[in-house]
Amino acid sequence: VDRTAYAQARERHAGLAKPPGSLGRLEDLGARLAAIAHRCPPPVPSSPALVVAAADHGVHAQGVSDWPQEVTAAMVATVVSGGAAVNAIARTVGAQVVVVDVGTLRLGPVPDGVRDERVRSATRDLAVEPAMTLDECRTAIRAGARVAAELIDGGTDLLVTGEVGIGNTTASAALFAAFTGADPADVTGKGANLDDGRTAHKVDVVRTALARHAAAGRSGPLETLASLGGLEHAALVGVMLAGAAARIPVVVDGVVTGAAALAAVALAPEVAGYLVAGHTSAEPGGRRLPDRLGEPALLDLSLRLGEGTGALLAVPLVQAAARVLTDMATLADVTRAPS
Amino acid sequence: VDRTAYAQARERHAGLAKPPGSLGRLEDLGARLAAIAHRCPPPVPSSPALVVAAADHGVHAQGVSDWPQEVTAAMVATVVSGGAAVNAIARTVGAQVVVVDVGTLRLGPVPDGVRDERVRSATRDLAVEPAMTLDECRTAIRAGARVAAELIDGGTDLLVTGEVGIGNTTASAALFAAFTGADPADVTGKGANLDDGRTAHKVDVVRTALARHAAAGRSGPLETLASLGGLEHAALVGVMLAGAAARIPVVVDGVVTGAAALAAVALAPEVAGYLVAGHTSAEPGGRRLPDRLGEPALLDLSLRLGEGTGALLAVPLVQAAARVLTDMATLADVTRAPS
Numbered sequence: 001v002d003r004t005a006y007a008q009a010r011e012r013h014a015g016l017a018k019p020p021g022s023l024g025r026l027e028d029l030g031a032r033l034a035a036i037a038h039r040c041p042p043p044v045p046s047s048p049a050l051v052v053a054a055a056d057h058g059v060h061a062q063g064v065s066d067w068p069q070e071v072t073a074a075m076v077a078t079v080v081s082g083g084a085a086v087n088a089i090a091r092t093v094g095a096q097v098v099v100v101d102v103g104t105l106r107l108g109p110v111p112d113g114v115r116d117e118r119v120r121s122a123t124r125d126l127a128v129e130p131a132m133t134l135d136e137c138r139t140a141i142r143a144g145a146r147v148a149a150e151l152i153d154g155g156t157d158l159l160v161t162g163e164v165g166i167g168n169t170t171a172s173a174a175l176f177a178a179f180t181g182a183d184p185a186d187v188t189g190k191g192a193n194l195d196d197g198r199t200a201h202k203v204d205v206v207r208t209a210l211a212r213h214a215a216a217g218r219s220g221p222l223e224t225l226a227s228l229g230g231l232e233h234a235a236l237v238g239v240m241l242a243g244a245a246a247r248i249p250v251v252v253d254g255v256v257t258g259a260a261a262l263a264a265v266a267l268a269p270e271v272a273g274y275l276v277a278g279h280t281s282a283e284p285g286g287r288r289l290p291d292r293l294g295e296p297a298l299l300d301l302s303l304r305l306g307e308g309t310g311a312l313l314a315v316p317l318v319q320a321a322a323r324v325l326t327d328m329a330t331l332a333d334v335t336r337a338p339s
Numbered sequence: 340v341d342r343t344a345y346a347q348a349r350e351r352h353a354g355l356a357k358p359p360g361s362l363g364r365l366e367d368l369g370a371r372l373a374a375i376a377h378r379c380p381p382p383v384p385s386s387p388a389l390v391v392a393a394a395d396h397g398v399h400a401q402g403v404s405d406w407p408q409e410v411t412a413a414m415v416a417t418v419v420s421g422g423a424a425v426n427a428i429a430r431t432v433g434a435q436v437v438v439v440d441v442g443t444l445r446l447g448p449v450p451d452g453v454r455d456e457r458v459r460s461a462t463r464d465l466a467v468e469p470a471m472t473l474d475e476c477r478t479a480i481r482a483g484a485r486v487a488a489e490l491i492d493g494g495t496d497l498l499v500t501g502e503v504g505i506g507n508t509t510a511s512a513a514l515f516a517a518f519t520g521a522d523p524a525d526v527t528g529k530g531a532n533l534d535d536g537r538t539a540h541k542v543d544v545v546r547t548a549l550a551r552h553a554a555a556g557r558s559g560p561l562e563t564l565a566s567l568g569g570l571e572h573a574a575l576v577g578v579m580l581a582g583a584a585a586r587i588p589v590v591v592d593g594v595v596t597g598a599a600a601l602a603a604v605a606l607a608p609e610v611a612g613y614l615v616a617g618h619t620s621a622e623p624g625g626r627r628l629p630d631r632l633g634e635p636a637l638l639d640l641s642l643r644l645g646e647g648t649g650a651l652l653a654v655p656l657v658q659a660a661a662r663v664l665t666d667m668a669t670l671a672d673v674t675r676a677p678s
Contacts, residue, residue, distance in 0.1 A: 019531040021532075024640050025640040026640060077673075088662040088665070092659040093655055298640065301364040305362055313659060323428070326427070334417050
């Protein structure tokens with residue numbers, strides 16, 4: 001990011017027609033948007049796009065979710081038909097929704113309207129072996145980056161991350177523990193309404209996976225992502241890398257996209273400057289993300305659905321932060337104004 | 340509000356294609372919107388309007404602000420010319436902005452584009468006498484109600500409250516103390532960047548005003564509003580009453596609109612059900628508002644500008660909460676979906 005543009009935005013804010021600092025976090029965000037765009041004022045994002053990455057997880061075999069894996073494909077169909085929560089919110093904020101299947105379990109073809117980038121049918125069980133090979137992981141990253149780059153070529157100026165995948169909060173917890181050093185018990189939550197006993201089991205599964213991964217002795221960021229993550233995490237890493245490369249902000253949603261953010265920043269630390277935490281996850285892991293991204297999430301509405309719902313709700317805040325820098329009169333203008 | 344529609348919304352949410360409760364506060368808000376509209380699903384607000392009530396304050400003579408009173412009229416001119424923070428945010432969320440002058444100090448005519456509803460040139464000094472007569476207060480309430488009713492007749496389906504007025508955080512602190520029983524020191528803040536010494540003086544002014552009001556022995560809600568409030572508070576009470584009467588949600592901004600909300604609810608307790616707290620005020624008084632409105636504010640971005648900025652930023656959240664209830668598929672739909 002561009003520290004000069006950041007400083008210019010801070011200076012500009014100090015001269016706008018308001019008490020200095022009175023727009024609070026909107027001023028911080030505006031300065032970050034200037035740094036991301038490498039210019040001040042930053043452009044006002046007008047074409048946001050949500051990328052929903054979908055995949056299934058071998059770790060489902062460990063009993064970490066109450067939901068059958070078929071729900072992943074059913075939710076993909078719901079999103080592409082426009083009936084998911086994320087579609088309702090996307091209509092509200094004027095975002096397009098792109099669904100990318102990077103590895104759901106399915107017998108038949110990928111439905112119309114879903115971008116087919118399937119690397120394999122679900123990951124392997126991360127509790128017993130690496131979830132992906134390094135090649136599979138790289139292929140999924142490239143798929144996400146390709147989708148994002150095509151969107152940007154088509155005019156997208158704000159990327160929003162989302163996901164669908166039964167079992168993916170288990171893989172996310174493993175990534176949070178691996179990338180932050182936290183104890184699995186502190187970053188593993190109840191996901192889609194798991195009860196307390198099953199959540200304790202989920203913690204054990206994550207602990208087993210981390211021990212297995214540590215014993216393998218390959219702890220580079222790509223190895224960790226491949227070993228413990230999901231295909232959707234890898235695809236979202238690609239989205240984040242592509243957004244950063246194009247100097248476009250990427251809004252992070254909850255714990256799953258947050259786990260992808262940790263992997264992306266581990267792979268390329270400069271990506272952190274391009275990520276905006278949209279919503280604080282209700283999952284315990286998600287609450288650790290701000291420490292890595294440098295600022296707390298914009299929203300905290302107790303959402304724990306994923307899909308990109310929390311990130312989409314933050315889109316108008318990003319637009320407003322940029323527009324304030326573009327549109328507002330200065331204190332000098334106001335003192336010249338007739339009264 | 341309609342408890343049956345509220346219960347219907349809760350039931351509808353439980354059957355939508357997501358884990359129960361996973362949309363968190365968006366579900367709570369959606370149920371409240373159903374209760375407000377007296378139907379489920381509630382309509383999705385498509386025509387939000389911000390009413391910015393402007394007035395000056397006799398208590399300015401006590402040295403409670405660093406800003407000269409001329410800034411009120413200058414800020415009114417800035418809002419009507421489109422260069423204020425609130426205009427930038429209104430463009431982002433698609434809201435119209437209506438500026439109502441209910442009592443600024445000005446020598447010349449009210450500028451073009453400003454609705455002229457001036458009751459008097461500023462209030463009296465609330466530290467030494469009632470700020471308004473009961474008649475003046477009623478006239479300002481009626482002006483706000485009239486503006487809101489005309490907007491609603493013209494298609495406005497979501498009211499947003501804002502204000503401009505140098506000195507109005509002092510009157511707001513007095514209203515908060517009077518309506519909540521809080522000590523002035525606990526509800527009086529630094530307003531537009533007052534330093535610590537001046538803030539302590541501001542607390543003393545509020546304390547003097549409360550003692551004067553208590554000694555007068557007329558503690559009904561209208562008497563309290565007239566004695567301690569501003570003309571913009573009264574006008575905003577009118578906006579809130581008109582919104583509630585038309586079964587339309589009214590979004591509250593920060594400490595000034597929050598003080599008006601306390602007065603409105605004191606005058607007509609059922610109005611509380613129609614108010615949505617948009618943004619937590621950075622002023623200490625504002626942090627007490629959720630106790631009265633029954634739920635915390637939707638946003639907490641450390642804004643302390645007023646004008647309606649925080650309330651406007653909450654508009655997409657209100658729209659999304661309604662749209663989720665309107666647009667989402669049910670769990671039954673999803674299980675029937677091809678996978």
